[in-house]
Amino acid sequence: MAQSPGEKPSILVQLDPDPQPSAFDGVVAVDAGVDHLFRHAGVQPEQVRDLVFGTIFTRGVDELNRTAIFVGGSRVADGEALLAQVLASFFGPMRVSVMMDANGANTTAAAAVISASRHLTLSGSSALVLAGTGPVGQRAARLLSAAGATVRVGSRDERRAASVCETIAADLGSAVLEPWAIDSTDAAARALDGVELVVAAGAAGVELLAESVWHEASTLRVAIDLNAVPPLGIAGLEVTDKAVERHGAVCYGAIGVGGTKMKIHKAAVRQLFTQNDLVLDVDSIYQLGQHLEDNGNG
Numbered sequence: 001m002a003q004s005p006g007e008k009p010s011i012l013v014q015l016d017p018d019p020q021p022s023a024f025d026g027v028v029a030v031d032a033g034v035d036h037l038f039r040h041a042g043v044q045p046e047q048v049r050d051l052v053f054g055t056i057f058t059r060g061v062d063e064l065n066r067t068a069i070f071v072g073g074s075r076v077a078d079g080e081a082l083l084a085q086v087l088a089s090f091f092g093p094m095r096v097s098v099m100m101d102a103n104g105a106n107t108t109a110a111a112a113v114i115s116a117s118r119h120l121t122l123s124g125s126s127a128l129v130l131a132g133t134g135p136v137g138q139r140a141a142r143l144l145s146a147a148g149a150t151v152r153v154g155s156r157d158e159r160r161a162a163s164v165c166e167t168i169a170a171d172l173g174s175a176v177l178e179p180w181a182i183d184s185t186d187a188a189a190r191a192l193d194g195v196e197l198v199v200a201a202g203a204a205g206v207e208l209l210a211e212s213v214w215h216e217a218s219t220l221r222v223a224i225d226l227n228a229v230p231p232l233g234i235a236g237l238e239v240t241d242k243a244v245e246r247h248g249a250v251c252y253g254a255i256g257v258g259g260t261k262m263k264i265h266k267a268a269v270r271q272l273f274t275q276n277d278l279v280l281d282v283d284s285i286y287q288l289g290q291h292l293e294d295n296g297n298g
């Protein structure tokens, strides 16, 4: 992190609900240029206030942009609870910038949608998010919807998909989202009908789309699979695919999306130190990713 003469070194306070703080998040922070990393593991919501007070009462208000908080860990719901406590602990000018990327959910969803936008005008497009009920799928559906796509949210359980659609629509206002129950190959084929973009956001090691189904999908232009663990979510893709054309669709596998995700993650950590009042969650992380993309750094 660039440190001007007389400026305090940058400190990133990593709050992680897991028993061990994420090594991945620590490495990215160092690679982003953070001078000092304070790693706190097993953090419970009721412990957050004192940790935040430790970050905001130590440096002058005009130096608080040199301290920031990163909320990570493997469970996104726990990360969201910690973020809520962090934000509730700030008052007036006594705040530092904070980024939430538990389980990589925000950076991964942002990278997937940005990858799709290289090949498709999202506004007015028709997208299907398979397993759109998990943390990554929900975020991908939200970002696509906010970009003006009509989004089908797939799940084995239509009620779970409907609940995701309602939450996103309530948040965004004018979103067009449809819940789809997908529990068979036939149902997957019906859900793909008329769709230009499919994002598979299923659990690791679960195939969601058979090769024969998407090969027959005549409108499909972009296929993105975020599952890196075999069997992949979309059969017939390679995990390393990055804009590889297969059967008329441009394909990305999880590793193919991963480079963009890493760039967004590092840029977001650096952005934390530009001011002391940023909250980098899914929408702002996506905007940052778009900015990188527009400037040829995606």
Ligand code: NAP
Pocket: 103, 104, 105, 108, 131, 132, 133, 134, 135, 136, 137, 154, 155, 156, 157, 160, 161, 201, 202, 203, 204, 205, 206, 226, 227, 228, 254, 255, 257, 258, 261
């Ligand atoms: P998740 O919560 O583990 O699972 C997402 C959804 O998958 C669930 O809501 C569920 O939807 C469906 N699912 C679970 N088990 C299933 C099964 N046996 N059969 C069919 N569907 C099943 O996933 P996530 O945390 O959102 O992550 C999504 C994917 O992104 C994962 O593959 C993860 O490994 C990957 N990921 C990649 C990166 C990266 O850097 N490349 C970062 C983060 C995550 P329903 O119950 O509603 O059907």
